[in-house]
Amino acid sequence: MTAPGALLRREAVPLLVFLLLAAAPLLGFSHSHELTLMARAMILGIAAVSLSLLVGGAGLVSLGHAASMGFGCYAVVILDAANIVEAAIVVPVAIAAAALFSLVTGAVAIRTSGVHFIMITLAFGQMAYFTAASLAPYGGDDGYTLYARNTVFGRDWLQDRMAFHYVCLGLLVLAWLLCRVLLASRFGRVLRAARENPQRVLAVGFNPYPFRLVAYVIAGAVGGLAGVLLANATEFVAPAYISWQRSGELLFMVILGGVGSLHGAILGALAYVLLEEQLAALTEHWRMIFGPLLILCVLFLRGGLAGLLAPREAARHG
Amino acid sequence: MAEPPLLELRRLRKQFGGLVVTNDVSLSVPAGEIHAIIGPNGAGKTSLIHQVSGTLAPDAGQILFAGRDITRLPLHRRVRAGLARSFQITCIVPGFTALENVALAVQAREGSSFRFFRPVALEAPLNDAARAALEEVGMGARAAVPAGSLSHGEKRQLELAIALATRPRLLLLDEPLAGAGPEETERLIAILRRLRRDYTIVLVEHDMRAVFALADRISVLVYGRVIATGSPDAIRGNAEVRAAYLGEDEALPEGVAA
Numbered sequence: 001m002t003a004p005g006a007l008l009r010r011e012a013v014p015l016l017v018f019l020l021l022a023a024a025p026l027l028g029f030s031h032s033h034e035l036t037l038m039a040r041a042m043i044l045g046i047a048a049v050s051l052s053l054l055v056g057g058a059g060l061v062s063l064g065h066a067a068s069m070g071f072g073c074y075a076v077v078i079l080d081a082a083n084i085v086e087a088a089i090v091v092p093v094a095i096a097a098a099a100l101f102s103l104v105t106g107a108v109a110i111r112t113s114g115v116h117f118i119m120i121t122l123a124f125g126q127m128a129y130f131t132a133a134s135l136a137p138y139g140g141d142d143g144y145t146l147y148a149r150n151t152v153f154g155r156d157w158l159q160d161r162m163a164f165h166y167v168c169l170g171l172l173v174l175a176w177l178l179c180r181v182l183l184a185s186r187f188g189r190v191l192r193a194a195r196e197n198p199q200r201v202l203a204v205g206f207n208p209y210p211f212r213l214v215a216y217v218i219a220g221a222v223g224g225l226a227g228v229l230l231a232n233a234t235e236f237v238a239p240a241y242i243s244w245q246r247s248g249e250l251l252f253m254v255i256l257g258g259v260g261s262l263h264g265a266i267l268g269a270l271a272y273v274l275l276e277e278q279l280a281a282l283t284e285h286w287r288m289i290f291g292p293l294l295i296l297c298v299l300f301l302r303g304g305l306a307g308l309l310a311p312r313e314a315a316r317h318g
Numbered sequence: 319m320a321e322p323p324l325l326e327l328r329r330l331r332k333q334f335g336g337l338v339v340t341n342d343v344s345l346s347v348p349a350g351e352i353h354a355i356i357g358p359n360g361a362g363k364t365s366l367i368h369q370v371s372g373t374l375a376p377d378a379g380q381i382l383f384a385g386r387d388i389t390r391l392p393l394h395r396r397v398r399a400g401l402a403r404s405f406q407i408t409c410i411v412p413g414f415t416a417l418e419n420v421a422l423a424v425q426a427r428e429g430s431s432f433r434f435f436r437p438v439a440l441e442a443p444l445n446d447a448a449r450a451a452l453e454e455v456g457m458g459a460r461a462a463v464p465a466g467s468l469s470h471g472e473k474r475q476l477e478l479a480i481a482l483a484t485r486p487r488l489l490l491l492d493e494p495l496a497g498a499g500p501e502e503t504e505r506l507i508a509i510l511r512r513l514r515r516d517y518t519i520v521l522v523e524h525d526m527r528a529v530f531a532l533a534d535r536i537s538v539l540v541y542g543r544v545i546a547t548g549s550p551d552a553i554r555g556n557a558e559v560r561a562a563y564l565g566e567d568e569a570l571p572e573g574v575a576a
Contacts, residue, residue, distance in 0.1 A: 186433040196411045204423040205397035
């Protein structure tokens with residue numbers, strides 16, 4: 001139904017972003033500081049895309065998404081303390097733990113909606129945060145320093161910053177593709193319809209609840225993966241990584257990029273991280289500028305950055 | 319024993335505080351009938367249809383569908399059982415195309431919707447069935463239009479198509495003509511007339527001309543109570559019904575004086 005040309009045009013923005021990220025280290029942005037920054041942006045991008053699946057796709061505005069990242073981070077930490085550093089073990093464990101947490105908390109949270117849903121996800125997120133802070137063997141409030149990054153099938157590839165860059169990029173593309181495919185499937189159609197008009201979905205014979213719960217679990221699993229990467233990127237994990245402020249940041253990236261556009265979440269993450277970096281270099285009180293700037297973006301950038309870059313017709317779920 | 323009526327209400331009762339909106343309503347609708355429910359404003363028609371469709375729980379009484387007690391079944395399970403409804407206030411997914419709105423309903427009865435990877439827009443069986451339902455209500459040419467930009471009358475037709483796509487045994491139509499212009503009304507009546515061949519219909523409607531043209535039997539609801547049930551002719555001649563409508567702007571059609 002869609003010609004390859006039309007598909008290319010529709011996906012021009014995300015493809016361009018991925019290309020630029022792939023080319024950046026080769027174009028001279030290969031200092032460790034620059035690579036660190038880009039890795040951070042891509043990792044938060046992965047978490048933001050999965051949150052975008054919830055917010056833009058399912059209409060579930062979660063303020064506890066950082067908790068799923070936390071499960072990824074602490075899976076790395078806890079296994080590291082047990083001398084298990086193999087990614088082939090760490091990643092499945094992290095994803096399973098994050099998914100299980102999402103299943104249990106989601107089963108309760110999704111029974112509510114609107115502000116109640118936001119508050120319940122926030123509460124569960126804070127429970128995860130305080131649990132992490134009380135894990136004395138793993139540094140408690142002070143955090144835990146990893147001896148080294150995870151190995152991949154016994155090799156220390158992730159130690160190489162360049163390789164790590166492309167691992168992050170590859171997983172970012174995969175996360176985006178996964179969410180895209182999901183939204184375009186039968187499952188995604190029910191999800192999208194239930195966001196726009198739950199009454200209608202009930203009246204054709206669907207209960208939206210299990211669909212929303214599955215989306216919540218998938219988003220949590222992807223968040224867990226992002227957490228593994230984050231721990232590896234910084235080689236350090238602290239409860240502060242998963243505070244509610246981080247959840248707020250993720251939500252903000254989604255809104256800044258444009259709710260309803262998956263690649264918007266990636267744009268939002270990139271813009272957020274770069275802006276934060278630039279302003280922090282400028283002044284110690286960078287939040288004084290950052291805050292108002294974000295407010296202006298929300299007020300005047302309807303459709304977010306993705307809407308700004310969309311070729312003529314508004315991009316929906318791009 | 320004779321086949322049970324497709325829909326049967328037994329002594330249904332609902333009250334909000336001191337206001338009894340449904341007062342001991344018993345009705346039975348055999349398969350193949352168009353049964354209209356009429357009554358002056360505030361008679362409790364909408365509350366009644368909400369209870370039948372499953373969006374409002376009755377305080378007492380029973381709802382039987384094809385002999386099965388569905389009183390406690392939630393809306394989506396009733397739809398799966400074959401009881402489709404249209405809404406008084408248009409209920410569509412505005413961001414979807416007309417076709418996708420109907421395909422969603424087809425999806426609900428065609429296999430599992432926990433399928434995650436195949437692009438649903440390319441599933442020919444869903445689209446074909448959806449297109450057929452749109453044709454059935456004369457909307458075939460509007461399949462690709464976003465539902466939010468359809469005209470009011472077209473939205474009503476779309477809603478009928480969605481209801482049909484669930485393959486219902488009974489159609490519960492809540493004021494399908496509400497807000498439609500004269501031309502749209504004519505078109506919708508023609509569609510309903512065609513549908514009566516294949517479906518049992520419970521119709522709540524203000525447009526008396528349409529009701530008397532379509533219905534096999536009519537029940538008149540006043541203050542939550544059924545004051546009369548019968549053929550259109552019997553209802554026309556019923557003194558109690560005429561009294562209930564006196565002073566109402568929605569008068570019975572002309573030529574009904576005995």
